[in-house]
Amino acid sequence: MELCVRCGYPATALMTFSYSERVVTLTQLVGVVRRPPGALELCAGHALSKTAPVGWVLNDELGSELSLFTVEADNGS
Numbered sequence: 001m002e003l004c005v006r007c008g009y010p011a012t013a014l015m016t017f018s019y020s021e022r023v024v025t026l027t028q029l030v031g032v033v034r035r036p037p038g039a040l041e042l043c044a045g046h047a048l049s050k051t052a053p054v055g056w057v058l059n060d061e062l063g064s065e066l067s068l069f070t071v072e073a074d075n076g077s
């Protein structure tokens with residue numbers, strides 16, 4: 001089980017960086033066979049709240065699918 005690098009919650013998304021093109025890509029973690037170097041695992045909550053660094057483009061390939069998993073990530077009350 002991959003865990004979110006930010007909070008330790010089970011990760012559902014993978015954030016990868018293309019330094020040559022300055023593109024940050026968010027993809028579903030499921031189905032990723034080989035992690036690119038420097039890739040970060042993120043839970044649904046952190047993936048959705050992520051923004052690209054200044055000067056970078058955010059390529060969000062998660063679409064609306066990830067919203068199905070945005071449960072009990074942060075609010076445990």
Ligand SMILES: [Zn+2]
Nearest residue numbers: 004007043046
């Ligand atoms: Zn997280």
